[in-house]
Amino acid sequence: MAMDTYYYSMLFVLPPILYMSYHLTRILADKKKPTTHGLKAHPLLGHLPAFVNNSHRFLDWTTELIVGSPEMRMGFWIPGMRTGIITGNPADVEHILRTNFANYPKGEHAIGMLEDFLGHGLFNSDGEQWLWQRKNASYEFSNRSLRRFVVDVVQAEIADRFLPLLRRAAGDGGGDGDVVVLDLQEVLQRFGFDTICMVAFGHDPRCLADGGVMEDARSEFMHTFGEAQDLVVGRFFDPIEVSWKIKKWLNVGTERRLRKAIADVHAFAMDIVRARRQSASVNDRDDVLSRFVASDEHSDEVLRDIVLSFLIAGRETTASGLSWFFWLLSSRPDVAARIADEVRAVREATGTRPGEPFRFDALREMHYLHAALTESMRLYPPAPIDSQSCAADDTLPDGTLLRAGWSVTYSAYAMGRLAAIWGEDCLEYRPERWLGDDGAFQPASPFRFTVFHAGPRMCLGKEMAYVQMKSIVANVLEEFEVDVVKEVAGGGVPEHVLSVTLRMKGGLPVKIRRKTEAY
Numbered sequence: 001m002a003m004d005t006y007y008y009s010m011l012f013v014l015p016p017i018l019y020m021s022y023h024l025t026r027i028l029a030d031k032k033k034p035t036t037h038g039l040k041a042h043p044l045l046g047h048l049p050a051f052v053n054n055s056h057r058f059l060d061w062t063t064e065l066i067v068g069s070p071e072m073r074m075g076f077w078i079p080g081m082r083t084g085i086i087t088g089n090p091a092d093v094e095h096i097l098r099t100n101f102a103n104y105p106k107g108e109h110a111i112g113m114l115e116d117f118l119g120h121g122l123f124n125s126d127g128e129q130w131l132w133q134r135k136n137a138s139y140e141f142s143n144r145s146l147r148r149f150v151v152d153v154v155q156a157e158i159a160d161r162f163l164p165l166l167r168r169a170a171g172d173g174g175g176d177g178d179v180v181v182l183d184l185q186e187v188l189q190r191f192g193f194d195t196i197c198m199v200a201f202g203h204d205p206r207c208l209a210d211g212g213v214m215e216d217a218r219s220e221f222m223h224t225f226g227e228a229q230d231l232v233v234g235r236f237f238d239p240i241e242v243s244w245k246i247k248k249w250l251n252v253g254t255e256r257r258l259r260k261a262i263a264d265v266h267a268f269a270m271d272i273v274r275a276r277r278q279s280a281s282v283n284d285r286d287d288v289l290s291r292f293v294a295s296d297e298h299s300d301e302v303l304r305d306i307v308l309s310f311l312i313a314g315r316e317t318t319a320s321g322l323s324w325f326f327w328l329l330s331s332r333p334d335v336a337a338r339i340a341d342e343v344r345a346v347r348e349a350t351g352t353r354p355g356e357p358f359r360f361d362a363l364r365e366m367h368y369l370h371a372a373l374t375e376s377m378r379l380y381p382p383a384p385i386d387s388q389s390c391a392a393d394d395t396l397p398d399g400t401l402l403r404a405g406w407s408v409t410y411s412a413y414a415m416g417r418l419a420a421i422w423g424e425d426c427l428e429y430r431p432e433r434w435l436g437d438d439g440a441f442q443p444a445s446p447f448r449f450t451v452f453h454a455g456p457r458m459c460l461g462k463e464m465a466y467v468q469m470k471s472i473v474a475n476v477l478e479e480f481e482v483d484v485v486k487e488v489a490g491g492g493v494p495e496h497v498l499s500v501t502l503r504m505k506g507g508l509p510v511k512i513r514r515k516t517e518a519y
């Protein structure tokens with residue numbers, strides 16, 4: 001009997017004890033919730049007012065908060081909409097991108113926002129859907145014939161299109177012989193678009209045509225593609241999340257423009273897919289799409305989404321990296337001179353002459369150039385922030401709590417400005433920080449230098465991007481000086497547009513001069 005009373009009383013006593021201890025644990029755990037130093041939350045609206053007030057300087061604002069925080073991260077809370085963290089802490093990044101990778105997918109929320117544009121291509125999928133595309137694409141990217149193909153495509157684009165364009169801009173031959181102001185960022189985007197289309201799909205869109213002509217017919221499409229990208233990213237920065245859904249449903253405003261832009265971009269990608277399907281020689285080709293087509297397993301829509309992912313990956317990233325690099329170089333003649341010396345030494349060692357293509361091995365010898373580009377991307381990362389979502393409650397390495405459904409973002413831009421990672425001179429452009437005593441390039445951990453992402457979803461095009469960027473810089477600095485037109489560009493750091501990539505607002509106006517020294 002006494003035992004029965006004991007069991008019955010336990011039935012009533014235990015649940016409240018368990019309930020209370022559950023909540024007590026949560027309250028205690030929540031003491032470790034992410035903090036935000038120097039940022040006050042509104043009692044009802046949370047951090048919404050601060051986000052709205054600083055949306056025009058989002059990267060710099062979040063960087064200031066991260067740099068000012070001992071944990072190198074900021075927590076934010078926007079009631080009913082979004083809660084999460086933006087971090088610059090390498091231990092957090094390693095945890096999110098590698099150690100507990102499975103718990104930090106892109107998430108349904110983000111995928112849903114991009115779905116009408118990117119479908120379920122590599123960039124916009126998780127789980128199995130991502131894995132099979134990643135496996136196929138990684139196989140292609142580690143293929144040596146693709147590496148040769150990349151070098152050939154890039155060198156041909158430089159020799160037949162890019163250098164002739166710069167020679168014309170420098171006043172050689174074309175037009176009235178005057179030096180013209182060129183938007184280098186736009187030229188580099190065209191370069192990136194041509195090369196990604198040729199490498200990934202075996203299709204030549206001729207955004208830069210032979211002889212260095214900028215094809216006007218392509219300008220409109222390039223503009224449409226950029227517009228689709230910017231408008232879709234705009235959805236993420238809209239503090240009132242449902243507003244884009246309402247506009248889409250009503251087909252008004254930016255969503256109306258976006259619908260039209262997406263239709264044009266999809267038509268372009270679908271043309272590429274159909275052309276590749278009809279091509280008799282699919283099995284003999286080196287491009288990435290042909291391998292997906294050859295397997296005969298995928299619908300046109302799936303292939304279209306794969307095409308779109310590669311266009312997003314390759315169109316603006318290298319152009320962004322190079323635009324900031326040439327801007328930095330314009331005030332650092334010492335760095336430009338050292339690169340030119342290195343290129344000259346590699347020419348001598350490989351027995352080639354200026355104007356001839358650089359082979360893969362020759363590019364690999366250019367350690368200082370590699371360091372100069374890496375250092376530039378450290379400060380101006382082409383993909384400045386990257387978000388995932390937290391699938392189940394988790395704790396960061398320092399015990400900070402993350403709840404399921406939170407947005408978890410790392411800022412490569414802020415990380416480049418953290419003294420705790422790079423030392424007190426972190427704001428200085430100093431390529432030497434990447435070189436060992438023997439002058440060889442020393443890579444940093446991808447959890448500190450997050451420019452190419454890290455872990456299982458790390459960028460597949462990193463090597464291709466360096467081949468492209470090093471080839472362009474080496475060829476340009478052999479022949480030309482690039483002067484940024486300060487009267488047009490303004491004196492300070494150029495303003496940026498925050499889209500998928502860090503783009504200069506208004507482009508990068510430059511004048512191209514032939515080098516006076518004999519090579």
Ligand code: HEM
Nearest residue numbers: 122313314317318321382383451452453457459460461465
């Ligand atoms: C300087 C140039 C580049 C930078 C800084 C860069 C950076 C990045 C970053 C940050 C990601 C992660 C994106 C995310 O998951 O949210 C990524 C993924 C990727 N990148 Fe790049 N990228 C560059 C050039 C390229 C090029 C030229 C290609 C060529 C095809 C490429 C192919 C890819 C692919 C396929 C992924 C998706 C990987 C996956 O989700 O599994 N990237 N890149």
